[in-house]
Amino acid sequence: MAARKMYALWKSRRLFAQPAKLLRVFRDSRTPTLACILPIVALAYIFFPFDILPDFIPLLGQFDDITIALSLVYAALKMVPEEVFTSLNMEVPRM
Numbered sequence: 001m002a003a004r005k006m007y008a009l010w011k012s013r014r015l016f017a018q019p020a021k022l023l024r025v026f027r028d029s030r031t032p033t034l035a036c037i038l039p040i041v042a043l044a045y046i047f048f049p050f051d052i053l054p055d056f057i058p059l060l061g062q063f064d065d066i067t068i069a070l071s072l073v074y075a076a077l078k079m080v081p082e083e084v085f086t087s088l089n090m091e092v093p094r095m
Contacts, residue, residue: 021090026076028084035079042072 085092
């Protein structure tokens with residue numbers, strides 16, 4: 001299941017290449033509050049010094065950070081209604 005989420009995020013990489021448009025999606029009033037908070041939590045998790053797997057463990061610590069952050073962003077994008085993407089002339093991410 002996690003591999004499917006990662007592949008879906010990889011397919012929607014064009015959306016992440018346009019951070020200004022992505023910011024407009026999360027600032028839209030139709031976007032649920034939790035969907036706006038999850039990307040902030042993802043960034044905080046990456047920079048927070050306490051992790052599930054410590055970063056000094058080679059590769060596993062960084063993989064843990066990336067996996068959890070991408071999963072949170074995935075969950076946030078799933079919560080955004082499709083009409084928000086279409087009203088902003090953006091491609092709806094298929095996940």
